[in-house]
Amino acid sequence: MTRETNIVPFTMPSGITDVNGKPYMADAKGALVPVEVIKAQHLLEDEVVRKIMGFALALSAQITRFRGHTFTDLGELDALLAQEYGLTKGGAKGNRTYSTHDSLFAVEVRVQDQIDFGPELQIAKTLVDECLNEWSADARPELRALVTRAFNTDKEGKINRSEIFTLLRLDVEDRRWKEAMRAVKEAMRVVGSKSYLRFRMREAFDAPWQTVTIDLAAA
Numbered sequence: 001m002t003r004e005t006n007i008v009p010f011t012m013p014s015g016i017t018d019v020n021g022k023p024y025m026a027d028a029k030g031a032l033v034p035v036e037v038i039k040a041q042h043l044l045e046d047e048v049v050r051k052i053m054g055f056a057l058a059l060s061a062q063i064t065r066f067r068g069h070t071f072t073d074l075g076e077l078d079a080l081l082a083q084e085y086g087l088t089k090g091g092a093k094g095n096r097t098y099s100t101h102d103s104l105f106a107v108e109v110r111v112q113d114q115i116d117f118g119p120e121l122q123i124a125k126t127l128v129d130e131c132l133n134e135w136s137a138d139a140r141p142e143l144r145a146l147v148t149r150a151f152n153t154d155k156e157g158k159i160n161r162s163e164i165f166t167l168l169r170l171d172v173e174d175r176r177w178k179e180a181m182r183a184v185k186e187a188m189r190v191v192g193s194k195s196y197l198r199f200r201m202r203e204a205f206d207a208p209w210q211t212v213t214i215d216l217a218a219a
Contacts, residue, residue, distance in 0.1 A: 007062065009054030015046060063214065070197060074098065074109065094195070103205050108198040113190045117159060120187035125151050127180035131172075143170075 016023045017032060024032040025046070035043070077098070081087040090096030094111035128147055150163035168181055199212035 007055055007058050009051070010057045010061075012050040012054040012057075015050065067197065070107070071195070074107070094193070104202055106200045106209070108200065110196045110198060111193050112196060114192040114194060115161065116189045116191045117164075117184075117187040118189055120183045121151075121159070124180040124183035124187065127176045127183065128167075131174050131177050131180070 015025050016035065017025070019032065023035040025035055025038060027033050078089055081089065089098070090109070095109065097106055097108045099106040128151075132144060132147065146163060146166060149160050150167050151159060164184060168184060172178070199214070200209045201212060202209050
């Protein structure tokens with residue numbers, strides 16, 4: 001079954017190497033294997049995956065170009081509005097929204113701070129551990145698991161930021177816990193920011209907004 005698409009795929013390498021006039025393909029260890037001894041189902045799978053990857057790489061490049069063009073267009077619009085009309089979009093943080101005159105289409109730029117944690121986090125971990133040890137059996141297993149996930153580092157040495165923020169939302173009256181959460185907040189460092197694009201549309205001015213999905217994982 002054929003499907004129409006406007007995306008021109010990358011020309012994927014066939015994976016075939018000619019050795020003395022005979023076709024070979026590399027296996028997972030890099031060894032060359034004669035095509036004639038490779039199972040038909042493996043060759044078929046290889047062909048389909050290469051076809052899909054050709055479209056995936058082309059789509060990825062197209063989205064990258066689209067993102068770059070979008071930021072360029074919005075930047076030029078900002079410059080024009082400032083120069084000709086003395087207008088500035090958005091607030092100090094950089095979040096801004098652009099919409100059509102009928103308010104049916106909108107492009108949003110959202111700036112998200114990238115947060116890291118300083119040495120105060122170790123003070124927080126010590127205080128939290130004291131709380132858990134003293135609470136003993138009264139400490140719910142799920143709370144212990146949450147604390148473990150929050151302070152454990154991944155293979156890159158980074159802590160789980162989302163779990164840390166979950167700890168901050170917990171309502172615990174223990175004085176040391178509150179001190180620990182204060183230490184967590186003091187440990188936060190804004191080390192940069194990243195801009196995200198969001199596209200929204202609606203059928204009428206009083207209709208609910210719908211997000212135009214570009215993220216393949218969310219499609």
